[in-house]
Amino acid sequence: MIIFLYGSDRYRLYQNRDLVVQKFKDKHGAISIQTVDGPASDAPAQFKAALSNNSFFNDIQLVIVRDIFSNPASSEKIGELLDQYDTLNDRQRIVVAIHPGPKSSARSSEVLKLLLNKKNLVREFEPLSETQFEKWLKSEARQREVSFAPGAAKHLMLLTGGDSWRAVNELEKLSNYSKGAVTAAAIDELVLTETEPEIFAFIDALGSRNKPKALELLYRELSLRQDPYYLLSMIIYQFRTLLMVRDAMERTGNASAIASETGLKPFVVNKMKTAAARYTLQDLRRVYQTLCDLELGAKQGTKDLQDSLYEFALSV
Template sequence: MSEWRIEFSPFAIRHSSFTMLYVFHGPDDFSRAEKIATLRAGLGDPATAEMNMALLDGRTLRLGDLRQHTDAMPFLAPRRLVIVSGYLASLSGRAEGGEGDSAKTIANPSSPDKSEQLQALLDYLGRMPPTTDLVLVETKSLDRSHKILKAAKELGGEVTLFAISENLPGWIIRRATEHKAVIEPGAADLLARRVGADLHTLNNELEKLALYTAGQRPITKADIDLLVPYTEEADQFGLSNAIGQRNARRAYDQLRKELDEGSNPMAILGSIAAQIRALIEVKDMAERGMSPAEIAQAKGWKSDYAATARLKEAANFSMARLEQTLEMLLEIDVAIKTGRMDSLLALDTLIARLCSR
């Protein structure tokens, strides 16, 4: 007579005697997704994992509904994994995507009703079955005083802040090693500027670049120029960024590219004016003592890297010169519209003045 056995993963056996609470918060959905994938893999084969995992929308969730999933016994496995998105934001009264979603962090509830609901959740966490792992996911950062953070610590849970790195080139260099590749610092900076803070796209591009170089040599700027297309956003700000860096050659090349593609000279002039205003704004914020992270939050940017890049560009100009440039742009705008100046000549002259040392 054959013996019937169930094989459990080492991860599951290691954690089978106690409940594990995970609190994942912050805007870096790429790193968070990788962490959740690791937890899911710990459930064993995909078929078993599917039967023992629940994905819940916390925006409309009640504690009773949550308990139906967390109190359930695992099926042919030692553990269940329950992942809830947006529950803490909902309990704070600021459900993501709804009214009141402008808050920068998720705080403790202010209303008595929501406070009671949060307390009920906290009271329940210590009584959850030891066969359940609960993951609370929030795309915004939790306020440091949030009660769930203290509860997680007391329960021996894991709290992870998934913040998008303010040093994107550094993230790219580290991530390249995951693909068994090496990327030159200048190439990492170019890739960061071309793609932006979209870590999913950055990872995909790194995978492509790693396959292309096949570990035979470092990834270079030339590889990125060959394989990584300009995004619409990179095209839109390419000229403005070149001016911000006072790179005349790149600025002229980008100007010709935009004109060849049919861009209106007045629209180009408007984008330059917007760049100068942005530099004035971030420079003023920095002079008032704001950090890159605070500037990024105030501007609604996804990462500190955008603020750091703008501050680096703003450092190339004095505040007086930026303000004088903005006045000059207004004068050029009037001169073009009244026929006193040719628009193409005006753009050439403007770039020469802005990029001069």
């Protein structure tokens, strides 16, 4: 069985992935869950080992493939293994393929066609419309046992620019502060509207390998109570984009061609090309793998995320 989760709304995408994993744990336990890192050069070997790992008790397995299209060579081989092991019809193995981007950015049409097969469970997570986003925010608030005063949900949506990840991080703070209803006044007091440029300045400093500047900005962001998980999500997004651009640059230096291939806006490509040129493709894959390991360690509780962010800034 294959579950294919994709789309550019990364918070809702990963939220749904975590829901799938939790439901599996509740029913089958955690011992039969394995994760394959799509960007890694040995991702096909990891995937084959996971599919070949037959339990003595014939337990159901869950195999998660992260960023399945991030490494074109690996994704092609993983697609071949999906066919070889007949995962479309296999009820003992559940493969969850993750692609944090639109279909247009998928690098293998054959693998994409396989993942979009009608036999699979496919879910797309594209940015929500204003009405949908406001409704979703209210649902997230109810899960935190708070509500929004009239007009407050829309106010938060506008201040966070419709970024689901940032909106939820701000809602976490607001739900701890507010008793009963989140008001527009509370949002104005607690939501830091000026921190966004600082986050991107930090990410740009990382991409430019300016360690002193990156450390200074990271310290400033964390001092302003910026959520380390939000910072990590933005760093991952930046390096995923750099990786996409650098990979395309191996074939063409034309910004329009790169934009067409990656699905990125031309102005984003132009901004990223200079930073991407400072890295080899192998370097970017290594950095991205490090970020994936950092994210996993933080979620499993084996790494202190704030300390790990400082270590990462020093290592890039």
